[in-house]
Amino acid sequence: MSKPLALYGASDGPSATSGARTLPSRTAFSADRRAFAEMLIAWTLAGPAIFFLLVLFFLPVIGVFVIALTDWQFGARSLSFVGLTNFREVFADAGFRTSLFNTVIYALIVVPGTVVFGLLIALLIESGKSCRSFYRAIHFLPFMATLTAMAIAWGTLLHPTIGLVNQTLAAMALPTANWLGQENTALPVLAVIGIWQNLGYAMVLFLSGLKSIPQDLYDAADVDGADLWFDRLRTVTLPMLGPVSMFVVVVVALRAFESFDTVKVLTQGGPGHASEVLLYTLYRESFEYLRTGYGAAIAVVFLIIVVTLTLVQARVMDRKVHYQ
Amino acid sequence: MSDTMSTKRLSSLAAILRHAVLLLTGALILLPFVWMISLSIKPPGEIFRASFSFWPSQFYGVENYTKALTEAPLPRYMINGLIVCSLILVLQILVCAPCAYALAKLRFPGRDLLFVMVLVGLLLPHQVLALPLFVFGYQLGILNTYTALIFPYVVSPFGIFLFRQFFKTIHDDVVHAARLDGLSELAIVWRILVPMALPAVIAFSIFSVVGHWNDLFWPLIAVRDQSLMPPPLGIMVFKNEEAGNDFGPLMAASTLIVLPLVIAFLTAQKWFVEGMTGGAVKQ
Numbered sequence: 001m002s003k004p005l006a007l008y009g010a011s012d013g014p015s016a017t018s019g020a021r022t023l024p025s026r027t028a029f030s031a032d033r034r035a036f037a038e039m040l041i042a043w044t045l046a047g048p049a050i051f052f053l054l055v056l057f058f059l060p061v062i063g064v065f066v067i068a069l070t071d072w073q074f075g076a077r078s079l080s081f082v083g084l085t086n087f088r089e090v091f092a093d094a095g096f097r098t099s100l101f102n103t104v105i106y107a108l109i110v111v112p113g114t115v116v117f118g119l120l121i122a123l124l125i126e127s128g129k130s131c132r133s134f135y136r137a138i139h140f141l142p143f144m145a146t147l148t149a150m151a152i153a154w155g156t157l158l159h160p161t162i163g164l165v166n167q168t169l170a171a172m173a174l175p176t177a178n179w180l181g182q183e184n185t186a187l188p189v190l191a192v193i194g195i196w197q198n199l200g201y202a203m204v205l206f207l208s209g210l211k212s213i214p215q216d217l218y219d220a221a222d223v224d225g226a227d228l229w230f231d232r233l234r235t236v237t238l239p240m241l242g243p244v245s246m247f248v249v250v251v252v253a254l255r256a257f258e259s260f261d262t263v264k265v266l267t268q269g270g271p272g273h274a275s276e277v278l279l280y281t282l283y284r285e286s287f288e289y290l291r292t293g294y295g296a297a298i299a300v301v302f303l304i305i306v307v308t309l310t311l312v313q314a315r316v317m318d319r320k321v322h323y324q
Numbered sequence: 325m326s327d328t329m330s331t332k333r334l335s336s337l338a339a340i341l342r343h344a345v346l347l348l349t350g351a352l353i354l355l356p357f358v359w360m361i362s363l364s365i366k367p368p369g370e371i372f373r374a375s376f377s378f379w380p381s382q383f384y385g386v387e388n389y390t391k392a393l394t395e396a397p398l399p400r401y402m403i404n405g406l407i408v409c410s411l412i413l414v415l416q417i418l419v420c421a422p423c424a425y426a427l428a429k430l431r432f433p434g435r436d437l438l439f440v441m442v443l444v445g446l447l448l449p450h451q452v453l454a455l456p457l458f459v460f461g462y463q464l465g466i467l468n469t470y471t472a473l474i475f476p477y478v479v480s481p482f483g484i485f486l487f488r489q490f491f492k493t494i495h496d497d498v499v500h501a502a503r504l505d506g507l508s509e510l511a512i513v514w515r516i517l518v519p520m521a522l523p524a525v526i527a528f529s530i531f532s533v534v535g536h537w538n539d540l541f542w543p544l545i546a547v548r549d550q551s552l553m554p555p556p557l558g559i560m561v562f563k564n565e566e567a568g569n570d571f572g573p574l575m576a577a578s579t580l581i582v583l584p585l586v587i588a589f590l591t592a593q594k595w596f597v598e599g600m601t602g603g604a605v606k607q
Contacts, residue, residue, distance in 0.1 A: 049423030
């Protein structure tokens with residue numbers, strides 16, 4: 001990968017002089033020994049990490065696939081292989097299909113909302129010189145604030161009677177709603193919280209994308225007569241942000257598919273199944289109902305979605321490298 | 325002349341517009357925080373009053389915060405969060421840095437395979453691994469202990485990846501010189517490379533601590549005892565069981581849980597942005 005690195009390299013001191021004085025066969029022998037010593041050191045240094053990667057990542061992921069193919073229930077002493085029965089059951093289950101559908105809808109609201117608002121705010125911040133880090137800090141704050149606690153705050157904000165949202169709407173004589181308690185509003189409202197949380201993340205990614213646009217391109221655009229802000233945006237900024245935007249879309253989509261905390265705290269998937277999302281279904285089936293095989297099958301489906309999105313992201317990143 | 329005048333006026337108008345829009349969106353972003361703090365200093369009577377003002381007519385903050393700190397084991401939750409986050413971080417650095425050094429600076433058969441393992445590990449979401457890890461923890465008899473909260477995170481593929489990338493930028497001569505000085509390989513990792521890679525270490529530390537302080541999913545599975553719960557799980561239980569409609573203390577508890585990271589963020593914004601975006605954003 002990098003340039004070859006000789007651990008006890010020939011130009012490296014005492015071993016070099018002794019090496020020079022010995023016969024060629026001895027040199028080859030000691031080079032072998034050096035390579036062996038380096039390998040020993042490498043495996044010793046990497047050993048703990050390799051061990052834990054195997055035990056905590058690779059065995060569990062194999063385990064999930066194996067469990068998904070069995071009828072095993074947590075605590076049961078025996079199990080038998082049932083092939084794809086769990087997967088058939090998962091996809092035949094209206095509850096799971098609703099959950100998958102809800103997750104997609106949730107992502108379809110969160111991703112465009114986050115990307116568009118994140119981009120607009122990044123453009124606005126970058127368009128002037130003053131207060132940049134102040135505005136960036138404010139908009140980034142929700143991304144690192146503990147979501148469980150903030151979800152509880154959102155819960156009171158959206159409370160049917162004491163919540164500020166309904167109070168404000170009532171004061172303006174607009175219709176109010178039991179936002180988290182109604183089937184038609186629960187999921188969109190959770191998606192709004194999702195946008196609120198992730199917007200700052202998209203913003204900082206766009207800000208760094210904006211910074212990497214070379215100034216010459218703007219100068220060239222000026223020469224070509226694109227001196228209005230909007231012209232420069234259209235001809236230089238947005239095209240140059242293409243790769244970053246693709247990256248942001250995939251990363252935010254991943255976060256949308258992994259949303260769990262707000263659902264667990266605010267709606268528990270309800271009312272009915274209106275706000276049930278993939279990870280919440282996975283959690284409930286696996287750890288509350290202890291339907292282990294079924295839960296593992298959901299985990300496999302979830303894994304396939306996440307891996308697909310990540311591979312898309314890797315390809316996008318590749319293209320970004322070629323692009324520059 | 326008049327042309328430049330109008331451009332100037334236009335640009336100052338644009339600047340005002342920029343501040344107006346950003347202040348508005350900023351206010352909307354901050355609204356849940358402001359609301360949370362506002363409720364946390366209000367008496368129940370004012371919380372249930374229809375009109376809203378940020379500052380209460382009767383300051384009730386002392387009562388609410390006292391209640392939050394005494395009725396729920398909130399200090400316990402915070403200490404648990406601190407213990408779990410710091411143990412995870414220390415273990416991750418201890419395990420990941422030597423491995424990253426081997427990947428970045430040593431040549432050995434299997435190195436490429438190991439790196440592929442790290443990349444695959446990066447790909448796997450922890451929620452997928454939760455079920456087997458739960459079974460594993462059950463068989464080892466470590467569920468419902470601090471160990472249960474910590475063990476899945478002892479190694480971080482992202483940590484190995486980040487440290488490797490950073491170590492590769494350090495010139496090989498540094499390592500050669502250290503060897504000539506008679507330093508052992510472990511000493512090279514801990515006394516030369518890790519201090520030189522301090523920016524990566526800080527970025528990773530923030531990534532790790534923020535992630536685990538905020539995590540709800542795994543603690544929900546791993547522990548049952550309130551005395552072991554980290555802050556997010558603790559406050560959820562507090563909401564469901566004790567606080568119910570007692571919003572003042574509940575908001576006070578939420579504020580206290582969010583506060584440490586917010587303060588840290590405001591004092592080291594640049595590092596947080598870099599750490600939380602996984603190094604995708606370099607300042």
